[in-house]
Amino acid sequence: MTYLTYSDTQLEQLDGYWTAREISQQPASWLTAVQNLEQMQAELDEFLKPILSTPNMRIIFTGAGTSAFAGQCVAPLVMKHHNIRAEAIATTDLVSNPHEYFQTDVPTLLVSFARSGNSPESVAAVKIAEQLVTDCYQLALTCNEEGLLAKHCNGNKRKTVLMPTETNDRSFAMTSSFSCMLLSALYLFCPAENFKTQLQQCIDATSSLFNTQVDKLNNLSKQQFKRVVYLGSGIFKGLAQESALKLLELTDGKTLAAFDSPLGFRHGPKTMVDNQTLVVVFIANDSYTRKYDVDLLLELNSDAEAGHVLAITTSTDDIPNLPDSISMVELSQQSDSLLLLPYIACAQMYSFFSAINVGNTPDNPSASGTVNRVVQGVNIHPLK
Known part of the structure; x- marks a missing residue:
């Protein structure tokens, strides 16, 4: 297999x-x-x-x-x-x-x-x-x-x-x-009335990612960026946080990872961007939210400070001069909620390849053994 x-x-x-x-x-x-x-x-x-x-x-x-x-x-x-x-x-x-x-x-x-x-x-x-x-x-x-x-x-x-x-x-x-x-x-x-239909579309799109985007994500991870920032608006901010954690876990902290919303990123955290930084932006399908996501993406491209900018999106029609993306055009009419599934698959794959490319072991990434699969060392104190 x-x-x-x-x-x-x-x-x-x-x-x-x-x-x-x-x-x-x-x-x-x-x-x-x-x-x-x-x-x-x-x-x-x-x-x-x-x-x-x-x-x-x-x-x-x-x-x-x-x-x-x-x-x-x-x-x-x-x-x-x-x-x-x-x-x-x-x-x-x-x-x-x-x-x-x-x-x-x-x-x-x-x-x-x-x-x-x-x-x-x-x-x-x-x-x-x-x-x-x-x-x-x-x-x-x-x-x-x-x-x-x-x-x-x-x-x-x-x-x-x-x-x-x-x-x-x-x-x-x-x-x-x-x-x-x-x-x-x-x-x-x-x-939703068409929940299973939408889910099947996301299943098909994610299966396609495993066939078509593996090399892109593996090659990107081989650049061994020292910092990776995931950005997402609304529900995708939680996904950005999970993506950052996955990278930290699997590389055992060898790659620093952060997260924010596209609007929040300008308020200080953007100072971390340099030529050793990968910025990944999860682009929403919601037409209003998407405007803010695209604005930040275009700004990052214009700044030309980041080592690489990657858009995870369903369409690039409204993103001129975009240098790199993973685009799932078959999901362009999807609700944002189920986009969470194929989007997180992209981040998981990148984390897996990053672990290997920094010489780490994905199944047991904590070399010191101080971080565990099921957390240890927590004392639960009686509530008074």
Whole structure:
């Protein structure tokens, strides 16, 4: 079998087999995830519909690290779709500062994203929520049926939704786990009549990326930029943060990575751009938001300060003199929400190739062993 142009034997020698496989399996896993959700439709409706119709309901999307960034992508869409208070707050904030975030008398649905469900903050956050919020509901989106979170979130006011088994990623970095949990949240909270049609278009486009853009991203990574900046507006800002984390993780910090929004980038962070910097801009399809994304892209090109500028987009028709892009023209009419899937695949591939090209091992990238697949060393202190 070949993944991202490498054979099984090559990947085993590079200690990158699972990372490459889990990135590559995503289109198939997305389809399985939605099929599983369709089979659960009746019980999910029974659980969610009364919650979403509750006056003054608050939804908090939570998780740690990559799992938290899934919530940052979803929360603005849910607020728009349901006209409901929806926020993304990491478990790492909820656990350390619970009284600043939880509101006792506000009915709350806590939606937890977790690959293993065994991170100390995962279970602590749901227990603290139940301790502090009078009317508290729990929904866990997780990849591990045997995890502590999955086991806790069953019963009255609690529900667990499991991702396809293969998305409990065996590699260090979350890839298929992230995208499947993200997709599942979009399916549950932002349904559309043509959801499966749009999803199939994204599946096809992502499968095509694995065939057509691998060499481009690999060659780009071979330039070994010292800094990489990911930029995205709205829901793509959360994706930019996840992209930056993926690069930091897989290169073990050998490549510095940052993120921002296109508008926010001008307010100071842009000073980091030099000829050793790659800037990647996720371009929205939304016609209004897209204007701001394109403005910044053209400005970066005009500045000619960056070592390289790459646009991830569905069209280049409105971007004159663009030097480089990954363009998915077949998705030019797609909603921004599902563009999250092929866009993150591009960032994951670049991170994988970067790890190899700086001499790192993608499946076990932390040379010191001080950073772990499931976080360690966290003491959960009793809440008084």
